[in-house]
Amino acid sequence: MRVLLIEDDSLLGSAVRDQITADGHCVDWAKRLAEAEAFRDVAHYDLILLDLMLPDGRGLEFLRSRRAAGDQTPVMILTARDQVSDRIAGLNAGADDYLVKPFDLAELSARLGAVVRRYAGNPNPVLVLGGLTIDTAARSVLKAGRRITLTAREWVLFETLMLRPTMLHSKAQLEERLYSFEAEVESNTIEVYIGRLRKKLGHEMIETVRGIGYRLRQSESSEA
Amino acid sequence: MRVLLIEDDSLLGSAVRDQITADGHCVDWAKRLAEAEAFRDVAHYDLILLDLMLPDGRGLEFLRSRRAAGDQTPVMILTARDQVSDRIAGLNAGADDYLVKPFDLAELSARLGAVVRRYAGNPNPVLVLGGLTIDTAARSVLKAGRRITLTAREWVLFETLMLRPTMLHSKAQLEERLYSFEAEVESNTIEVYIGRLRKKLGHEMIETVRGIGYRLRQSESSEA
DNA sequence: ACCAAACTGACATGTGCCTGAACAGAAACG
DNA sequence: CGTTTCTGTTCAGGCACATGTCAGTTTGGT
CATH class of the missing domain: 3.40.50.2300 (Response regulator)
Structure with missing residues (x-):
């Protein structure tokens, strides 16, 4: 929220x-x-x-x-x-x-x-973002008519990116959001989850800015 | 209602x-x-x-x-x-x-x-949902011609899921609905009832989203 | 070309869920 | 008033899947 x-x-x-x-x-x-x-x-x-x-x-x-x-x-x-x-x-x-x-x-x-x-x-506020229809109440994403269900962590990560579509999110920020402040998980968890999200939603959805972080790709081709 | x-x-x-x-x-x-x-x-x-x-x-x-x-x-x-x-x-x-x-x-x-x-x-408004005919007045469900009677708790749970078919209902929400707001009981009552509903209505009716909650399975197979 | 950063597939692990069974209370029946 | 039946709840064991970790590979910047 x-x-x-x-x-x-x-x-x-x-x-x-x-x-x-x-x-x-x-x-x-x-x-x-x-x-x-x-x-x-x-x-x-x-x-x-x-x-x-x-x-x-x-x-x-x-x-x-x-x-x-x-x-x-x-x-x-x-x-x-x-x-x-x-x-x-x-x-x-x-x-x-x-x-x-x-x-x-x-x-x-x-x-x-x-x-x-x-x-x-309430009836679900449905967001549309770059070809995906996001159903927040159902916690699922519709991609070309198919309903894709995300796991808990995947959803938190996706939601974070989605709520601030233009913003660049550093890995540290995303980690903080996934693991409320304790678990200093020293591993590449975020990378893995980004990968999993991409596999589910489409590789073009999430953009990598090397050395800095990730962000949603701006509704690129939806007009093209 | x-x-x-x-x-x-x-x-x-x-x-x-x-x-x-x-x-x-x-x-x-x-x-x-x-x-x-x-x-x-x-x-x-x-x-x-x-x-x-x-x-x-x-x-x-x-x-x-x-x-x-x-x-x-x-x-x-x-x-x-x-x-x-x-x-x-x-x-x-x-x-x-x-x-x-x-x-x-x-x-x-x-x-x-x-x-x-x-x-x-009154003559009951009869809902049809994914192969089930739901008789709200009689608190019963017709499945392939057979009449299935639900108990009070089962009905409340099923009704909750049914009234918002696409929504994901967390266990906390469902618990709140079954036991109006008090019972901080740490138990798996909801799981048990979900299990019983599935046994009565068919395992495919209710979908589990691990770590998040439950929802009615969207009658996707009705097209297949 | 080199190195760092990011990606990916695979795997071990734990936990969240399922299920059968047993118990308690209430209702139905004589 | 006792017995039976039905409903609701708890518990423990087992299983499956989400999760986190790592190794090996690929990408990109300089």
Whole structure:
């Protein structure tokens, strides 16, 4: 799952980011609304965490305008304990949930879990990427009509690449994502899994940048 | 039972969703009519909960057009206390029942139960899925002419898989559905039930994705 | 041409899943 | 009220497959 965190406080923000990452999700952290808009333009998010007390302009307006534009992305508001009016206004503006600061990180995880579950219940957002149809709910990929099922590790790896299609992912980053921070597996696991993904999805899907890392090949020939 | 909830208010909507879920049903929540139409196009519902005060267009028209199209799905209207005329118009337009806001969640459960009972008395919507004929009212399955009766747990599990045929259901999700949210039991109950379902319905019906979960096998062989 | 980095096929291992059986509780029956 | 039957749950043994490791080969940069 991919989360957009809009929070100007560095301490809180990094704590939240770390927690969400630890839960196995993918976070983009915007400290200002302008930044958030930029993120939103280039990526799809499954959840937005929105702090209403932001330096540049009102977060509420951001929310309202998104909703007015027909954007249904679930939004969870972060608000201080005494800002009851904010909370109500937020829900009225189209927020799905709110968290009262200071909140427990465990609580955050729990709410995230709820969103994941709710999200999983909806009709599947289906992504199309370079000839592949990605069914996130089914955790499978359709390639020329054939359904390809990925194993757990393969999926995590593919999802990581897929969620940031343009980005170059170093082997260290990918390793970190597969083996949450402990297991310093000193082997070529990533290379092996990249190979397995290529075998299943097509060799042209993943590009190697020697000495740096991997990335999804940009929807090359889909137009050609 | 599968319910379509059409309600734009987040607070009320989530409360209703949670209640229905706790009652052991399956909810899709649309916040707008357009969304509701989309849901309706891809799934069959046993009950529609319709709020008449929606942002985009009149809920009444939605109801009338459904009825005009021959759709017999029971519709329960959610209406504010003072909108008596709406209530009457709703019933005239083909609604089966109504709930006056603010309503008690227990009341909601009771009405749902009533619908379930009424529904059970009606000629059953019969689903056909990969060689099986599914009789939702009788909680039984016809396989090659033979009637197979499922027990309560087996049925809940099978129904869950069946209602979202393409989706991968993790063991945690299935457990949550069988034992509404408490039981942190570390046991292999789900595995056992999956096994029993397979024995009854055919081993090929349910697919295991190791480390992730289960899903109904897409009737690919029906083409072969 | 040389070296480093990446690819690939093969294999050992552990773990996640399956299954049969046994047990406990509840319901059905006399 | 006791017995039987059915449903739900637990457990242990076994198996298969995903996983991680490595050796040998290929690729690409300089």
